[in-house]
Amino acid sequence: MPSLQHYSTFGLNASCTSISSFSDVSSFLSLYQPNLPTYILGGGSNSIFVGDFEGAVLVNEIKGITHYDTDTHHFLRVGAGENWHDFVALCMQNQWYGLENLALIPGSVGASPIQNIGAYGKEVNAFIDTVEVVMLTSGDKVLLSNQDCAFGYRDSIFKHKLAEKVLITNVNFKLPKDNVLEVSYGELSSLEDATPERIFEKVIEVRKSKLPDPLVLGNAGSFFKNPVVPLCTFEKIKKQYNNVPHFLVNASDEVAQQSGEPTMVKIPAAWLIDQAGFKGKEYNKVRCHPTQPLVLTNLGDARGEDVIALAKEIITSISALFAIKLEPEVRLIGSEGLITL
Known part of the structure; x- marks a missing residue:
């Protein structure tokens, strides 16, 4: 069975029944077998094969x-x-x-x-x-x-x-063409005389300083979504953690839109994970990154069960501490396809 290790930036040692690439629709249709489990892969930066996939992997190389x-x-x-x-x-x-x-x-x-x-x-x-x-x-x-x-x-x-x-x-x-610049988040707020070029350069600078290069250290970027919680949940957390970072979110329901009052709050998952003590924590060969705890990394020869174990431990701890259920942002693929935690 061909190895998938180099087709996913997390780099787990998993395999599949077959792997092929396609560059147009006709070649895809010639490869696709409806009765065979199939996973369509792009750059592999958001897919983690936590076990051997018992099906075909088709790599999308449609360009232009x-x-x-x-x-x-x-x-x-x-x-x-x-x-x-x-x-x-x-x-x-x-x-x-x-x-x-x-x-x-x-x-x-x-x-x-x-x-x-x-x-x-x-x-x-x-x-x-x-x-x-x-x-x-x-x-x-x-x-x-x-x-x-x-x-x-x-x-x-x-x-x-x-x-x-x-x-x-x-x-x-x-x-x-009348692009509106967004500089209210994070390090972008310190930009003076912001231009699209300066924003572009600053984002690259910040991401390189905080996030591990997948070519050097296997990872799939942000492992979890930033949770969006009701205002009442945020207020409970704020009573204990006055410095909790947050962003107000306008709810999509009609009443909230009419009132203009934000009823939901986005809290950075990285902050929650840090508060729970996971920053830098290792589980066998999987680590919660020391400078960005939202990222789980492969320290070398990590196993799928170790990724799942650490992720579940983080989810359980955050739920117990903050009454928030973290959801994975990455796509986890088991033997039969996508799995949930």
């Missing part, structure tokens, strides 16, 4: 970037197999602004709508116009609107109704 503009927007059609950061860098070179806060996020363009990737106050769904997919059951090509994708915080229809049912072939972006 085209651009046109109007008086108000830049429109880009991007192949799902393109590298995300390289695409953002290309946009910066051409002064197609909007994605600068999302620099250096690992992975492929095709994974961006699945995760609704985000950083420093921006989420990719704000810039996605449509997503081109192929239905696995029929081979039909379908164009999904932004609304069709049901985007949420690190969430989309591709994790629910369409999970394991479509192949994303291209993502179509719509970048406004």
